[in-house]
Amino acid sequence: MHLFIKAKNIIDGVSDNILHDKVICIKDGIIKDIIDFNNFIPKPSEKIFNFEKETIMPGMTDVHVHLAYSGITNSRAFRAESVDMDYAAQALRGYSFACEHMSFGFTSLRDMNAPGNVAINIRDSINNGVLNGPNIRACGLGLSVTGGHMDQPGWGSHVNLEGMTHACDGPNEFRKGVRTQHKLGADFIKTNICVSSTYDIQNPYKQEMTDEEIQHVCEEAKMLNLKVASHTSGGRGITVAVKNGIHSVEHGHWLDDETIELMARNNTFYVPTLLVNERNFELSANELFRSSKNWKWLELSREAKWISLEKAIKAKINIAVGTDSGFMLPHGSMNYREMEYLIKGGLSNMQAIKSATQVGGKLLNLNVGTIEIGKQADILVVNGNPVEDIKILSDKKNIKVFKNGELISDHS
Numbered sequence: 001m002h003l004f005i006k007a008k009n010i011i012d013g014v015s016d017n018i019l020h021d022k023v024i025c026i027k028d029g030i031i032k033d034i035i036d037f038n039n040f041i042p043k044p045s046e047k048i049f050n051f052e053k054e055t056i057m058p059g060m061t062d063v064h065v066h067l068a069y070s071g072i073t074n075s076r077a078f079r080a081e082s083v084d085m086d087y088a089a090q091a092l093r094g095y096s097f098a099c100e101h102m103s104f105g106f107t108s109l110r111d112m113n114a115p116g117n118v119a120i121n122i123r124d125s126i127n128n129g130v131l132n133g134p135n136i137r138a139c140g141l142g143l144s145v146t147g148g149h150m151d152q153p154g155w156g157s158h159v160n161l162e163g164m165t166h167a168c169d170g171p172n173e174f175r176k177g178v179r180t181q182h183k184l185g186a187d188f189i190k191t192n193i194c195v196s197s198t199y200d201i202q203n204p205y206k207q208e209m210t211d212e213e214i215q216h217v218c219e220e221a222k223m224l225n226l227k228v229a230s231h232t233s234g235g236r237g238i239t240v241a242v243k244n245g246i247h248s249v250e251h252g253h254w255l256d257d258e259t260i261e262l263m264a265r266n267n268t269f270y271v272p273t274l275l276v277n278e279r280n281f282e283l284s285a286n287e288l289f290r291s292s293k294n295w296k297w298l299e300l301s302r303e304a305k306w307i308s309l310e311k312a313i314k315a316k317i318n319i320a321v322g323t324d325s326g327f328m329l330p331h332g333s334m335n336y337r338e339m340e341y342l343i344k345g346g347l348s349n350m351q352a353i354k355s356a357t358q359v360g361g362k363l364l365n366l367n368v369g370t371i372e373i374g375k376q377a378d379i380l381v382v383n384g385n386p387v388e389d390i391k392i393l394s395d396k397k398n399i400k401v402f403k404n405g406e407l408i409s410d411h412s
């Protein structure tokens with residue numbers, strides 16, 4: 001049976017303007033047609049939703065989340081919760097986080113590192129129909145050098161945390177890392193090329209993977225038809241990675257001109273994750289369990305990232321909305337703030353919405369992100385106009401969610 005959404009106002013994720021007086025025809029979860037009001041002659045038995053005052057828009061994408069983490073801000077508590085809970089419990093909790101994202105209109109997510117195959121299992125349970133939830137892309141574990149960004153030191157030497165990190169050293173181990181995550185069901189490969197050097201203000205970032213390791217990861221991933229995303233901070237490691245064809249640069253506090261130019265040429269996505277940086281300044285050093293040296297780094301990196309964003313906007317790089325939620329941020333409720341910061345950084349409201357829809361859909365390589373014929377019917381009904389006021393998206397009461405053409409979330 002067809003379902004029809006009759007809408008006065010539509011943000012389709014393609015046009016820069018709001019479209020008016022359209023009917024979206026949906027069947028089997030897919031948008032089959034979009035027609036003008038005037039040409040719409042419904043049959044008596046057909047299901048029609050009529051939205052006069054609301055704005056219809058595509059379901060949004062958060063391309064940088066951590067479903068296995070709760071967003072607790074104290075760094076010690078954050079470490080503890082990874083070992084306090086079984087992976088099964090983390091998966092159950094992660095599923096509820098995924099649903100929380102969805103109730104705020106984020107119908108597609110990309111998980112950027114989850115221990116114990118937690119995010120991959122959530123994804124599979126949704127994809128095979130056991131659970132209802134958002135579209136999920138997951139990388140399994142991020143590949144990191146021993147003692148690197150995602151294989152952090154500081155545990156007792158007797159502690160062995162099975163399945164919590166994936167450390168690789170040397171080109172061959174990184175190749176094996178790519179193959180292993182692929183075998184475990186990864187949709188893409190996450191690497192940690194360079195990291196923040198928060199205790200050395202003179203050199204605020206450092207490369208962790210060698211050029212050769214970066215090259216081998218990219219080559220192997222390409223052979224397996226997987227994209228590569230990388231945690232980055234700054235420096236030539238990013239340049240090397242972009243030259244080797246990585247798909248998205250995450251964080252990228254310090255992006256130099258050469259890298260920006262290469263990213264523009266290679267269509268590399270930029271996921272600045274502004275909110276997670278800014279979040280530090282809403283909390284006290286005590287709450288974060290941070291030292292004053294750390295704080296100086298936070299200020300430096302904050303300043304640098306705004307400059308990187310400005311350069312990326314100027315170079316017309318595809319910028320996607322990624323929050324890092326799970327890490328210092330709750331799931332779902334603050335996502336809209338990433339758009340607020342993108343607007344503060346120079347995007348128009350409509351561009352920021354496109355970052356959270358069309359661009360995100362492309363980055364995830366999913367059939368979502370726009371309201372066009374043939375697309376998955378992940379559609380939001382927003383009580384108001386987010387182009388005029390993005391804050392409307394802060395309250396789930398303002399958002400009805402259609403997932404695959406079915407109304408699944410209505411808090412109004």
Ligand SMILES: [Zn+2]
Nearest residue numbers: 064112324327
């Ligand atoms: Zn992250």
